[in-house]
Amino acid sequence: xxxxxxxxxxxxxxxxxxxxxxxxxxxxxxxxxxxxxxxxxxxxxxxxxxxxxxxxxxxxxxxxxxxxxxxxxxxxxxxxxxxxxxxxxxxxxxxxxxxxxxxxxxxxxxxxxxxx
Amino acid sequence: xxxxxxxxxxxxxxxxxxxxxxxxxxxxxxxxxxxxxxxxxxxxxxxxxxxxxxxxxxxxxxxxxxxxxxxxxxxxxxxxxxxxxxxxxxxxxxxxxxxxxxxxxxxxxxxxxx
Numbered sequence: 431x432x433x434x435x436x437x438x439x440x441x442x443x444x445x446x447x448x449x450x451x452x453x454x455x456x457x458x459x460x461x462x463x464x465x466x467x468x469x470x471x472x473x474x475x476x477x478x479x480x481x482x483x484x485x486x487x488x489x490x491x492x493x494x495x496x497x498x499x500x501x502x503x504x505x506x507x508x509x510x511x512x513x514x515x516x517x518x519x520x521x522x523x524x525x526x527x528x529x530x531x532x533x534x535x536x537x538x539x540x541x542x543x544x545x546x
Numbered sequence: 547x548x549x550x551x552x553x554x555x556x557x558x559x560x561x562x563x564x565x566x567x568x569x570x571x572x573x574x575x576x577x578x579x580x581x582x583x584x585x586x587x588x589x590x591x592x593x594x595x596x597x598x599x600x601x602x603x604x605x606x607x608x609x610x611x612x613x614x615x616x617x618x619x620x621x622x623x624x625x626x627x628x629x630x631x632x633x634x635x636x637x638x639x640x641x642x643x644x645x646x647x648x649x650x651x652x653x654x655x656x657x658x659x660x
Contacts, residue, residue, distance in 0.1 A: 434589070463648070472550075472635050472650035473590065486646040520589055531646055533580055533639050537589025 434523050434538035442544045443511050449543060451506045455523030456536045461485070462504040463535060464496060465520040473520055479504055480526045508543075516545045549573050550638050552651035560659050565623040567654050569636030572617065578639040581610060581621045583632045584653070590635055594621070623656075631658045 435454045443449050455462050461480045465473035475488035479498035493509040502523070508515055519542075522535035551570045559565040567581075577598045582590035596603040596610045596619065603610050609622045623630055636651040 465650075470652070472552075472637075472652045474650070475648050478646060478648075486642065486648075488647060522589070533578060533637070533648055534592045534595060537582075537591070539587065539589050 434521060434536050436519075436521050436538035436541050438541060439539070440542045440544075442546060445511055445513060445545055447511050448507065448509045449511060451508075451519050451521075451541045451543070453504045453506070453521030453523075453538060455502045455504065455521075459523035459525050459536070460502050461524045461526040461531050462498055462502065463522045463524070464504070464506045465522065466490075466515075467518040467520055467540070469517075476506065478531070480531060485526075485531065511545045513545050516543060518542050548651075549576075550636055550649045550651040552634075552636055552654045554654050555652070556655040556657065558657040558659055559626050561628060562625045565621075565626045565630065565656055565658070567621040567623075567634050567636075567656065569619050569621075569651055570617060571619075571638050573638070573640065574614075574617065575640055576638040577641055579610070579612060579619050580637045580639070581608075582635045582637060582650075583630075584635065585632050593634075626656075626658045628658050628660065631656055 463478040464476040467473045477487040478485045482498045498504045518540040520540045522537045524532045524535040580595040581593040584590040612619045633653045635653045640647045
């Protein structure tokens with residue numbers, strides 16, 4: 431059983447650029463959630479994908495977008511990067527079904543994004 | 547507007563004693579609550595959860611209590627061990643028809659003293 435992996439581990443981008451972060455979910459999990467964690471804060475929910483469809487979204491602008499693939503891996507794309515986008519981006523996977531999404535999530539180690 | 551609040555940024559507890567971490571919330575529509583633990587340089591790890599229809603859930607050394615009237619939940623760790631030193635996050639889930647949301651608190655750093 432493989433855990434949640436994220437790539438890259440660290441990334442430095444310039445304001446205005448675009449970035450793509452990647453996540454491989456835990457084996458058997460069909461749901462992926464993305465979070466932004468600023469220093470000293472808790473994770474903030476960006477959005478969630480269940481079986482390749484967006485299943486929920488937090489208060490993030492449309493320049494934050496995502497994809498989930500048939501193998502349930504996922505991407506987070508951020509366009510027109512701003513300095514405030516500098517944060518740790520966490521991906522979490524879980525299992526969803528007829529009873530709803532499980533929030534007993536398994537988190538990856540995160541991608542540290544720095545925008546200069 | 548912080549819907550999930552952990553008002554103690556840090557807590558120190560003697561090894562072997564009880565650790566009590568607190569969490570308050572404002573939205574009575576939350577229907578599920580969770581606690582996560584985070585070590586440095588790692589992602590959070592799920593610890594324990596509780597449905598809004600229950601008032602207590604226990605798993606080994608960890609017990610979560612939910613007081614809906616006070617919109618308060620707490621995590622009890624008994625006995626506290628050195629490996630429990632970490633940041634603990636409280637989270638609440640709002641289930642929609644096709645639109646779930648999960649909200650985390652800012653975390654409480656627990657130090658277990660020898």
